[in-house]
Amino acid sequence: MVANRSMMPDETNPGLVSAAIQAITQYIRVEGLGPGDLLPSEADMTRRLSVSRTVVREAFRSLSAMRLIDMSAGRRASVAKLDIGAMSMVIEHGVTTEQISVHQVYDVRRTIEMRTVALAALRRSDAEAAEIQEYARLMRENYHAPEIVMEHDIAFHEAIARASHNPVFSLIITAFSGVTRRTWVIGWRTRASVEDQIKMIEGHADIARAIIAGNPQLAAEHMAAHFDKSVKALTDAGIA
Amino acid sequence: MVANRSMMPDETNPGLVSAAIQAITQYIRVEGLGPGDLLPSEADMTRRLSVSRTVVREAFRSLSAMRLIDMSAGRRASVAKLDIGAMSMVIEHGVTTEQISVHQVYDVRRTIEMRTVALAALRRSDAEAAEIQEYARLMRENYHAPEIVMEHDIAFHEAIARASHNPVFSLIITAFSGVTRRTWVIGWRTRASVEDQIKMIEGHADIARAIIAGNPQLAAEHMAAHFDKSVKALTDAGIA
DNA sequence: TGCCCTCAACCTGTATGACATGTTTTCTTG
DNA sequence: CAAGAAAACATGTCATACAGGTTGAGGGCA
Numbered sequence: 341m342v343a344n345r346s347m348m349p350d351e352t353n354p355g356l357v358s359a360a361i362q363a364i365t366q367y368i369r370v371e372g373l374g375p376g377d378l379l380p381s382e383a384d385m386t387r388r389l390s391v392s393r394t395v396v397r398e399a400f401r402s403l404s405a406m407r408l409i410d411m412s413a414g415r416r417a418s419v420a421k422l423d424i425g426a427m428s429m430v431i432e433h434g435v436t437t438e439q440i441s442v443h444q445v446y447d448v449r450r451t452i453e454m455r456t457v458a459l460a461a462l463r464r465s466d467a468e469a470a471e472i473q474e475y476a477r478l479m480r481e482n483y484h485a486p487e488i489v490m491e492h493d494i495a496f497h498e499a500i501a502r503a504s505h506n507p508v509f510s511l512i513i514t515a516f517s518g519v520t521r522r523t524w525v526i527g528w529r530t531r532a533s534v535e536d537q538i539k540m541i542e543g544h545a546d547i548a549r550a551i552i553a554g555n556p557q558l559a560a561e562h563m564a565a566h567f568d569k570s571v572k573a574l575t576d577a578g579i580a
Numbered sequence: 581m582v583a584n585r586s587m588m589p590d591e592t593n594p595g596l597v598s599a600a601i602q603a604i605t606q607y608i609r610v611e612g613l614g615p616g617d618l619l620p621s622e623a624d625m626t627r628r629l630s631v632s633r634t635v636v637r638e639a640f641r642s643l644s645a646m647r648l649i650d651m652s653a654g655r656r657a658s659v660a661k662l663d664i665g666a667m668s669m670v671i672e673h674g675v676t677t678e679q680i681s682v683h684q685v686y687d688v689r690r691t692i693e694m695r696t697v698a699l700a701a702l703r704r705s706d707a708e709a710a711e712i713q714e715y716a717r718l719m720r721e722n723y724h725a726p727e728i729v730m731e732h733d734i735a736f737h738e739a740i741a742r743a744s745h746n747p748v749f750s751l752i753i754t755a756f757s758g759v760t761r762r763t764w765v766i767g768w769r770t771r772a773s774v775e776d777q778i779k780m781i782e783g784h785a786d787i788a789r790a791i792i793a794g795n796p797q798l799a800a801e802h803m804a805a806h807f808d809k810s811v812k813a814l815t816d817a818g819i820a
Numbered sequence: 821t822g823c824c825c826t827c828a829a830c831c832t833g834t835a836t837g838a839c840a841t842g843t844t845t846t847c848t849t850g
Numbered sequence: 851c852a853a854g855a856a857a858a859c860a861t862g863t864c865a866t867a868c869a870g871g872t873t874g875a876g877g878g879c880a
Contacts, residue, residue, distance in 0.1 A: 393835085405642030414862095595862070
């Protein structure tokens with residue numbers, strides 16, 4: 341009953357590669373490396389860990405796939421800046437293998453974005469406020485071109501997350517963007533009339549205004565309304 | 581200004597390995613594979629993609645590191661069940677490289693757990709309710725042994741997330757557990773007196789009772805109070 | 821017939837060596 | 851001293867080899 345799994349990442353897996361992955365992450369920790377700092381070369385690591393280059397490479401490559409480190413030909417690997425990295429892949433994997441439903445993703449987004457929008461209203465810089473408003477404007481301006489609206493919609497939500505000044509929120513929201521891209525059009529299509537589509541876009545403008553006004557309460561309310569409508573649209577379209 | 585990065589995971593990276601990773605994930609999608617389903621062997625994939633086994637292996641290994649697939653000696657790789665996988669590593673990486681602060685993690689946890697606790701109050705099965713209560717009881721029973729209390733504390737929160745019946749919440753909360761383990765003791769130590777420590781444990785019991793009573797409002801309030809106290813404890817300890 | 825055991829076929833795990841290509845450092849030369 | 855060439859170093863990819871785990875086919879035995 342007690343959860344003793346995954347005390348540390350990957351510790352459970354046997355094999356030299358997992359050990360190497362741990363050794364490398366531990367190296368980063370112990371050496372106190374930050375983004376951009378260089379790691380030892382593969383040859384170096386081969387000697388340190390007394391394993392073949394094959395193993396070291398698979399370890400490096402794994403960390404690279406998770407975007408914990410950056411690799412490129414000719415130069416040594418370096419510690420990566422924070423990136424959605426593997427997170428989006430995990431989410432996408434969950435959705436495509438039907439272990440996660442779109443509704444569940446939306447519930448999480450709603451929960452988080454009601455917070456990010458409130459934080460954004462409190463913390464946004466003027467530049468961030470302008471950016472958010474700009475995306476809302478671009479949505480309105482391109483209301484006849486769904487895919488452009490979608491991209492601005494996604495950018496809108498990501499910009500709000502950024503304005504919350506908490507990178508973890510930003511990380512999670514961005515990780516969901518891929519899933520959003522796959523379902524957005526469906527929601528759009530259920531808004532049969534142009535009026536409905538405009539209304540949805542105006543919902544974004546409402547949110548933007550509340551953020552600019554620095555009113556977290558109102559911003560959260562608009563965000564909640566927005567999500568409720570989006571979920572309803574998906575439900576109407578028969579998305580479980 | 582427009583976000584055109586990371587439309588699809590990894591698409592930006594050049595190189596055969598990234599291409600192979602994409603090919604494999606696409607294979608899973610196209611073939612409609614679910615957890616447990618087998619993937620082609622490395623030799624097979626080598627032929628399909630016309631690349632060396634080295635490349636295929638690095639791709640497989642990367643997916644394995646993200647826990648999107650399971651690998652083990654002798655048997656072919658299979659599609660993995662949903663797992664925190666890389667998510668915890670991304671978070672840990674962010675924290676250890678000081679790109680994410682502990683406070684930011686706690687804000688996210690608070691946001692999410694106020695929702696999971698409410699959902700748990702509404703949706704929990706009797707077994708789940710019993711499990712949650714049991715962890716609270718175990719915390720009280722072992723109040724003199726911090727590390728045991730911590731493990732039950734973490735298990736308590738994870739159980740609530742599970743009882744929300746939304747795997748995405750569960751995923752995210754579990755991903756944070758590693759970070760929690762590294763800071764939990766600090767918060768505990770700031771609770772100088774045994775009374776304070778007991779009070780903290782009783783906070784968990786309050787949450788459990790509200791879940792059992794099926795009162796989402798109350799459960800959320802207790803959870804909020806719990807987090808506020810935890811954050812205060814960390815602040816008192818000088819954790820930025 | 822039915823069960824169990826063995827072994828062959830297949831699979832992944834790891835190591836080694838080789839070579840192409842990209843990057844950095846060093847040294848030579850003008 | 852500066853510019854450019856070459857050497858040293860790094861990663862990217864391939865081929866091969868073999869150890870060890872897994873599975874299923876086939877044969878032997880009851």
